[in-house]
Amino acid sequence: MSAHKILVIEDHKDTRELLKYNLASAGFDIAAAEDGQSGISLAEAFKPEIILLDLMMPGMDGLEVCRHLKSTPELSRIPVIMLTAKGEEIDKIVGLELGADDYVVKPFSPRELVLRIKAVLRRSGTPEPNAPKLWEREGLRIDFEAHQVDIDDEEVTLTATEFKLLTVLISGAGKVQTRDNLLDTVWDTHFEGYSRTVDTHVRRLRQKLGPYADWIETVRGVGYRFKA
Template identity: 45%
Template sequence: MKKEKILVVDDEEDILELLRHNLVREGYAVVCAASGEEALQVAASEQVDIVVLDLMLPGIDGLEVARRLKQSTDSRETPIVMLTAKGEEADIVTGLELGADDYVTKPFSPRILIARLKAVIRRRSGIADEKSEVLAIRELTIHAGRRHVTADGQPLDLTYTEFQLLHFLARRPGWVFTRSQIVDAVRGDDYPVTDRSVDVQIVGLRKKLGGLGKYIETVRGVGYRFTEN
């Protein structure tokens, strides 16, 4: 069995040691970084499977670290779990939009964090089974493995969350999903996201799809569905 390597980023030494101890005990390999700059250096030099990332870091903050990781071809697919004392909705939504896979607020239980990490790993394993899938729906083509979308033959620049949302809906045309079901499918259970943040993602995705945005239909009082009508 492959032992996942986890990069833990936090400027508090006691938290780094707490997480290192608990993660190693669970069988994971662990590397630590105490700043945003160090985190980016480690991510560039080592093959890590998941990142636990604090937001409030000296120098380059956690949101900027997440942004750079998702912009890099080498790390854009690496899951990120944000661990932070900042629990405001704006920070949660920003983390989502940058591509964070989960969000845990301080103070935290190591057992709960580890359960969240295991859930992210399971979800990513499930996504791997869909890597070879290509959806062709009229003028829209979605390549799951390459995370590549074209509309009328033109490539679209989608964020991680926008791609996940589009792929989830397009694989089940005609099915109606509530906002909470969409969040669970794209991000996982117990995720602290409001209905409003889902609506914001849909608006941005429709805008990028242009005329094909009509395929994502609002079902009043329920949620959304993908339709070819």
């Protein structure tokens, strides 16, 4: 089996070299860029399976890079993990709204980063065991094996995390999914502060579902439920 391809976009040389070393040691195939524009060009050429993106970069910052990636059809499905500093809470939320799949706060351990990468790769891989191969209701059609969502015969692009979130909600239709349960099953994490990440992804998923947004119901103080 060939190694998973990861693109690192990080302007700080020491951090970039450390990431390259640790990820290569973990068995990944690594490419790296030192700024946003070259990172986009490298994404087009290298075709990574996941992108690690530093938020704070001179010139074209991480949010601009993320916005460009998610608005470019051939790049939009590549999962993005943002690398953030502790004080950048608003940037994390904005990044998630733009379509990033996850974030890791600096300083982080190599082990933590590898776990986050593997979790995102799982979300973009095989469907949930309890999910049907094909699910349809009114104008909403989901092909779980192809990772494709159609709304009124128009394909809608979801990130790997958004697709996993929708899969989990539909697989448990009619049942309340607490934020903690969603963190366990979608993000594979118990990290403090991630409940806000759940809310951000649900809000973004509802926007993409358009006329079917209200099929994801909010259970106040608990979590979310997909209408049975």
